[in-house]
Amino acid sequence: GQQVMQIPQYQHVQEGEDFTTYCNSSTTLSNIQWYKQRPGGHPVFLIQLVKSGEVKKQKRLTFQFGEAKKNSSLHITATQTTDVGTYFCAGLGSSNTGKLIFGQGTTLQVKP
Amino acid sequence: GAVVSQHPSWVICKSGTSVKIECRSLDFQATTMFWYRQFPKQSLMLMATSNEGSKATYEQGVEKDKFLINHASLTLSTLTVTSAHPEDSSFYICSASTGKWNQPQHFGDGTRLSIL
Numbered sequence: 001g002q003q004v005m006q007i008p009q010y011q012h013v014q015e016g017e018d019f020t021t022y023c024n025s026s027t028t029l030s031n032i033q034w035y036k037q038r039p040g041g042h043p044v045f046l047i048q049l050v051k052s053g054e055v056k057k058q059k060r061l062t063f064q065f066g067e068a069k070k071n072s073s074l075h076i077t078a079t080q081t082t083d084v085g086t087y088f089c090a091g092l093g094s095s096n097t098g099k100l101i102f103g104q105g106t107t108l109q110v111k112p
Numbered sequence: 113g114a115v116v117s118q119h120p121s122w123v124i125c126k127s128g129t130s131v132k133i134e135c136r137s138l139d140f141q142a143t144t145m146f147w148y149r150q151f152p153k154q155s156l157m158l159m160a161t162s163n164e165g166s167k168a169t170y171e172q173g174v175e176k177d178k179f180l181i182n183h184a185s186l187t188l189s190t191l192t193v194t195s196a197h198p199e200d201s202s203f204y205i206c207s208a209s210t211g212k213w214n215q216p217q218h219f220g221d222g223t224r225l226s227i228l
Contacts, residue, residue, distance in 0.1 A: 033216055042205055043156065045216040088155065097169070098144055098213035102156045 006103030023089035118220025135206030142208035
């Protein structure tokens with residue numbers, strides 16, 4: 001079945017350092033969505049990428065969607081302690097069910 | 113906007129009890145809602161897709177008779193864990209989209225279920 005792989009599983013950085021998490025899908029995706037889950041919380045929608053090669057920015061966060069629409073990345077510049085949490089990518093397949101296939105998530109720890 | 117309310121937040125009960133979890137879209141109508149299960153430090157596992165006015169679609173390996181889903185209206189879906197056992201202890205989260213199938217999902221706060 002369709003799978004979305006996400007690496008790394010964990011990342012510890014010093015505050016101010018950059019951070020990147022990567023996602024790869026086994027199949028072409030209609031779109032890819034990114035969510036952030038704080039410890040003890042629920043996933044919160046960050047962004048959606050639809051077009052091949054699309055790049056979107058939200059302040060210090062940069063999201064990319066690959067040309068083949070099978071991979072994506074999230075890059076955080078100059079991390080802050082408020083960036084702590086688990087970042088999930090979620091791929092939407094070609095069917096019209098709305099089902100998302102979540103990656104395993106990358107848990108980011110930021111040392112002040 | 114796009115607020116999803118999930119209740120209760122915490123449930124602790126004895127083995128054999130049935131537990132009902134409610135998921136409500138407060139400021140939009142949700143034709144489709146999704147139920148996930150999340151184990152500690154793991155990803156979200158889709159259990160079923162809840163469709164208003166029709167039967168839920170369950171993922172492979174999810175017992176339909178164990179996890180009963182009812183989507184009675186455009187703003188309410190319920191998940192009932194029947195005859196719960198300790199292995200059913202988990203974090204259950206619902207989500208809903210505001211419109212078309214390819215729109216982002218908005219998640220409830222989740223329900224932490226502990227079966228003694």
